[in-house]
Amino acid sequence: MTNTLILIPARLASSRLPGKPLAEIGGLPMICQVVNRAREAEIGEPVVATDSEEVLAAVEAHGARVVMTRADHQSGSDRIWEALQNVDPDGKVDNVINLQGDLPTIEGATIRESLRPLEDASVDIGTLATKITLEAERTNPNVTKAVGTPIANNRLRALYFTRASAPHGDGPLYHHIGLYAYRRAALEKFVSLPPSTLEIREKLEQLRALENEMRIDIQLVDAVPLGVDTPEDLERARASFR
16 A cells, blocks of 8 residues: 555543653653554554644654644544644545554554555455454453454454444454554545444444445454553553563
8 A cells, every 4th residue: 555644643631541642661652652663564654643742742852743733623533634634735645544642562563454454445444353352351341342244364344333242142252453544535524424323322433434334344453452541551561561
């Protein structure tokens, strides 16, 4: 895939872990570790999108590109759309990866996998999931399940995303990983749509795309990267770097 940009939204405001992007992990602010993982993917320039002067300064000191965005965005998708228009006003970028700024341990190869569904011209958005192996995750509402129909080896066409245990019956359940590869036109369409009924009910933004007949394909990968949302997560991330 060519003309790809990796956009990393980062806000200081976090109810469970204030100042999260600047938390130290492995001798660097967490947001800079995420930039390093994006660089390792070798598929496009990483650019941080933030509303914080402190994050701006940290990323610039790390030698990475960063753009300021408005503070009133309701979602990371809205933030990366503003950032894309800032970075690429002429529309040269074809594909945009929305990489969460709290995934300091994600592997570059995993980020690359999110682009593979876009090799099919009928796919609007690519994302990732992995097979659930821990029994507790099957019923944990904090673990989003991806429900899809197999269309190729390690590939599903998304039918639904839910916090419930689904689908019912024998067979695997899949843990959705919140990383998205958008075609530029798909991102523009997505942010223009109002929040949808199921999106509001499940509190899962990606359902807006499915409810508006946008196609999401899911690439299956081996493991879920550690997301840092709590002080306990932060200590686990620090331990992994040690």
